[in-house]
Amino acid sequence: MHPQTGKSILTTRQGHPVHNNQQQRTVGSRGPATLENYHFLEKISHFDRERIPERVVHARGFVAHGEFEAYGTIGDEPAATYTRAKLFQVKGAKTPLSVRFSTVIGGRDSSEATRDPRGFAVKFRTEDGNWDLVGNNLPVFFIRDAIKFPDVIHALKPDPVTFRQEPNRIFDFMSNTPESMHMLTWLFSPRGIPANYRTQDGFGVNTYRMVNAAGEGVLVKYHWVSQQGVESLTEEQAAAIQATELGHASKDLYEAIQRGECPRWELCVQIMGDDEHPELDFDPLDDTKTWPQDAFPLRPVGMMTLNRNVSNVHNENEQIAFGAGVLVDGLDFSDDKMLVGRTFSYSDTQRYRVGPNYLQLPINAPREDVPVNTNQDGGPMSYRVDNRAGNPHITFEPSSVAGLDQADESYREYRPFVSGQVIRAPIDRQNNYAQAGERFRTMPQWERDDLVKNLVNLLGQCDKQIQEKMVWHFSQCDDGYGRRVAEGLGIADHS
Structure with a gap:
């Protein structure tokens, strides 16, 4: 606590008080700066690493x-x-x-x-x-x-x-x-x-x-x-x-x-x-x-x-x-x-x-009354050891000395029966258009108008062959759907 202001004192991450957060340590007032500027080095090197890679999707x-x-x-x-x-x-x-x-x-x-x-x-x-x-x-x-x-x-x-x-x-x-x-x-x-x-x-x-x-x-x-x-x-x-x-x-x-x-x-x-x-x-x-x-x-x-x-x-x-x-x-x-x-x-x-x-990390960990007991260890940024049932030497299972046991199997596991060839194949009932057409038909008129307008605005920037292909798909969903997009694009409906 600062004796004059009563505020908490700024420190480094080592817990050292920072007496000057305005200037680096230099030879004379103009410099050059000295290499042992520990507070500055800690501060700027952490700043350089403040961001982690953003998510490929769902970044915002x-x-x-x-x-x-x-x-x-x-x-x-x-x-x-x-x-x-x-x-x-x-x-x-x-x-x-x-x-x-x-x-x-x-x-x-x-x-x-x-x-x-x-x-x-x-x-x-x-x-x-x-x-x-x-x-x-x-x-x-x-x-x-x-x-x-x-x-x-x-x-x-x-x-x-x-x-x-x-x-x-x-x-x-x-x-x-x-x-x-x-x-x-x-x-x-x-x-x-x-x-x-x-x-x-x-x-x-x-x-x-x-x-x-x-x-x-x-x-x-x-x-x-x-x-x-x-x-x-x-x-x-x-x-x-x-x-x-x-x-x-x-x-x-x-x-x-x-x-x-x-x-x-x-x-x-x-x-x-x-x-x-x-x-x-x-x-x-x-x-x-x-x-x-x-x-x-x-x-x-x-x-x-x-x-x-x-x-x-x-x-x-x-x-x-x-x-x-x-x-x-x-x-x-x-x-x-x-x-x-x-x-x-x-x-x-x-x-x-x-x-x-x-x-x-606290934001991802289970709540405090849920025990976390694993044999996983090490890795970057590890800051705790998962409970090892009182014996830090045993990091494997099974062990006749100590360590962790499997949970009992008193619960009834759901075991669906599955059989068939292992293949790479599409599902049988694809029906790609029916629900899209139903969705279009059940929209209020203003929503259909907005849908068509939005599609036409973007499809209007596409190659004609792509426009025609998309119109064909929309026509399979609903005749009116394809016709309206085609009219907006100024092309024939090939339904």
């Missing part, structure tokens, strides 16, 4: 904290009917969580008013460890197989030569990927630019499983239903915001929580029996499809409330790490081809960005 984002309150039921039935996951079982049980909203394609300092999917990632800190539900604000995606993920992102990212997002590159890829028509119909509608992070729904997108105490499993899709309603921006409204503000959505969320206007989302699930469902004209594991709600209704599970802002953006936003494979007991994977790829990729990118010990 913002985090808030809150809680999830369970209803104890899934729809009208006890939660235990479908899952043994503890966080859902007891009415009123609260689970702390963090949410990161983001854009997908833009860099860390890009605009939040761009036409782009919004990431909607939730980290539940449950009594059984962390569960990450990593999704978007739109219910479907561009592709159905993770092997195409680098391709679709490369198409949407800036051209490697001009460093501009080029419509010709985007629609070149999309015109050769018919399954993308459903996502494009969502993205170029008003839903493509949410007004802010509070007024958007969220979707898990992937298909997961729930497993109950008897080891019985069902397929499940997750939905976050905004209690603030859904509001979107037109291109003109977004352009007006972007003219003066790049981070309007982060600002809106931060200020709303500061005012005590805490946003809420109801978690709902759709449930389907775990089989191939030959009665459907699509594969329920296909991420380019939605499940019809008349056949698979939304069943409320609980309510999420965001009520606390971050205290440090770097520690809690840049370093927070989500993984599609982070599940707790009672929640399980499906055979969704996108989910399998995401399970590896999401955690792998955090090991690269933040380091192999990223899960030791």
Whole structure:
């Protein structure tokens, strides 16, 4: 404590008091500077390393904290009917969580008013460890197989030569990927630019499983239903915001929580029996499809409330790490081809960005009452040793001396039967156009007008062969859809 000001004293990271933070140590007042300027060297070398690599996707984002309150039921039935996951079982049980909203394609300092999917990632800190539900604000995606993920992102990212997002590159890829028509119909509608992070729904997108105490499993899709309603921006409204503000959505969320206007989302699930469902004209594991709600209704599970802002953006936003494979007991994977790829990729990118010990950071670690006992050791930035059951010499299993034991297998593991040739092949029921056409037909007229206008604006910058190919795809979705885009482009509809 400074004796005159009463303020805390500035120190180095070694804890040494800093008596002069205005000038380096020099020979005379003009210099040269001396090499042993330890305070300066520590300060400037840390400054040179203040940034970690930004995310390849979802680089621009913002985090808030809150809680999830369970209803104890899934729809009208006890939660235990479908899952043994503890966080859902007891009415009123609260689970702390963090949410990161983001854009997908833009860099860390890009605009939040761009036409782009919004990431909607939730980290539940449950009594059984962390569960990450990593999704978007739109219910479907561009592709159905993770092997195409680098391709679709490369198409949407800036051209490697001009460093501009080029419509010709985007629609070149999309015109050769018919399954993308459903996502494009969502993205170029008003839903493509949410007004802010509070007024958007969220979707898990992937298909997961729930497993109950008897080891019985069902397929499940997750939905976050905004209690603030859904509001979107037109291109003109977004352009007006972007003219003066790049981070309007982060600002809106931060200020709303500061005012005590805490946003809420109801978690709902759709449930389907775990089989191939030959009665459907699509594969329920296909991420380019939605499940019809008349056949698979939304069943409320609980309510999420965001009520606390971050205290440090770097520690809690840049370093927070989500993984599609982070599940707790009672929640399980499906055979969704996108989910399998995401399970590896999401955690792998955090090991690269933040380091192999990223899960030791407070923002990523389980809550304090959850033990973490591993035989993992070392690596850059390791700052603790995981509990070794009292014997620091034993870093392996099994051991007859000490160390860690496997958990008991008293629970009933879900064991689906799978058989077939190991092949590289597309799914059988692709049906690339039906749901895109249905989406177009069920939009209000003004949304259809906005969708067509947005597509025409970008397709108008594309080569004619790409325009004609996209019109053909839209015509397969709906005759009127293709005709209107063709008219806007001034080309014949080749439906």
